[in-house]
Amino acid sequence: MSNDSDSLSIKGTPLSGRPWKKDAKPKRALAKSSGARSKQKWLESQAFKNSMKEISAEASEAIKRSREERRLKAQRLKEKREKKQENEIRSAGNNVVVVSNKKVSKMTKKARRKLLKMTPEMLRMLTKK
Numbered sequence: 001m002s003n004d005s006d007s008l009s010i011k012g013t014p015l016s017g018r019p020w021k022k023d024a025k026p027k028r029a030l031a032k033s034s035g036a037r038s039k040q041k042w043l044e045s046q047a048f049k050n051s052m053k054e055i056s057a058e059a060s061e062a063i064k065r066s067r068e069e070r071r072l073k074a075q076r077l078k079e080k081r082e083k084k085q086e087n088e089i090r091s092a093g094n095n096v097v098v099v100s101n102k103k104v105s106k107m108t109k110k111a112r113r114k115l116l117k118m119t120p121e122m123l124r125m126l127t128k129k
Contacts, residue, residue, distance in 0.1 A: 104112065
């Protein structure tokens with residue numbers, strides 16, 4: 001060994017098994033220099049992944065909120081309809097006739113108007129299932 005600082009003057013073969021060529025560095029030295037670059041790439045990819053996770057979390061939270069709002073809105077509408085039906089039944093008094101919506105939708109306008117002036121026989125026919 002003539003020079004301690006010059007690693008190329010070392011006789012023998014490097015760890016890779018290939019003889020070194022003039023100014024070429026051994027593979028183990030190349031790996032050390034590229035470590036900083038690979039670490040930087042890894043850090044960039046981790047930052048990108050974290051930002052994507054945050055975005056997806058925000059999106060899923062927004063979706064959950066909108067679903068909950070739709071559910072509450074539907075529930076309020078249902079309660080409103082039920083109250084309306086109860087009020088209609090109360091306002092009808094003793095002449096209440098409960099008929100399914102399906103049957104009412106199939107009736108003609110004339111039949112719907114006559115619904116309040118029903119005989120007991122007609123009521124039995126309508127309430128049959």
